């Protein structure tokens with residue numbers, strides 16, 4: 001994969017001129033306010049590409065059929081909605097996300113009239129009851145302040161007998177890219193532990209299924225979905241963290257340049273990259289759940 005020097009140069013300029021920022025809580029973690037989900041392109045380079053890799057497995061698990069109307073809750077830069085649109089020519093797909101820049105980035109990636117993105121909050125969906133055949137949410141619920149409320153809303157807007165489904169990365173163990181990152185970050189700076197995404201809710205086996213059953217969904221099924229993460233070089237692994245997206249990127253851009261360099265060096269050693277052009281192959285596991293909406 002070609003290494004994009006212009007992007008790195010712009011990122012370094014951004015870091016050099018970064019203003020000190022306030023901290024905030026996201027998914028129970030301490031993160032840098034406003035920087036967590038704010039730049040579509042940077043998110044796409046960092047995590048969006050792995051969401052895209054995961055989306056086909058999630059779509060298959062949800063048993064989406066062509067012609068259905070689908071709501072994508074927390075659509076981000078569009079990985080799920082656009083992935084669905086590519087394989088289901090007759091589905092009508094709506095993506096909602098509170099991050100304005102992600103919504104416009106996602107919308108800029110399609111000219112299809114069947115796919116649209118808009119600003120919205122999972123906890124207060126604007127749609128009437130029973131609007132969709134399936135309501136899906138990929139890698140989002142752990143970031144929502146009130147997940148039970150979001151699931152109740154997802155159920156409300158889905159027709160009886162329709163499917164409500166979600167997936168969350170297994171940050172504690174199976175999401176190797178971030179597991180390796182946080183292990184090294186915390187080894188260097190124990191105060192980083194409060195930001196480690198392993199503390200996020202719903203990232204362990206059985207947690208999403210429990211929430212689904214508590215909300216009254218029927219025939220609840222949970223599974224693990226695993227995708228390979230192939231990085232063309234150490235730079236391809238490391239440089240997307242500098243875009244400041246998500247809790248890990250937000251942590252990296254909060255560091256001073258010396259601390260950031262130490263972390264980079266630890267990660268380089270951990271990934272044992274002698275030759276920067278060597279491929280790094282990791283795995284990422286997510287837990288996925290689905291259930292049927294009961295009749296009233």
Ligand SMILES: C[S@@+](CC[C@H](N)C(=O)[O-])C[C@H]1O[C@@H](n2cnc3c(N)ncnc32)[C@H](O)[C@@H]1O
Nearest residue numbers: 037051074075076079099121122138139140143
């Ligand atoms: C890790 S990203 C996943 C995005 C996308 N689904 C994907 O797979 O690439 C988490 C997303 O959750 C969104 N989000 C955070 N709080 C939300 C809320 N209350 N309602 C809906 N989405 C939310 C963020 O803006 C962000 O786009």
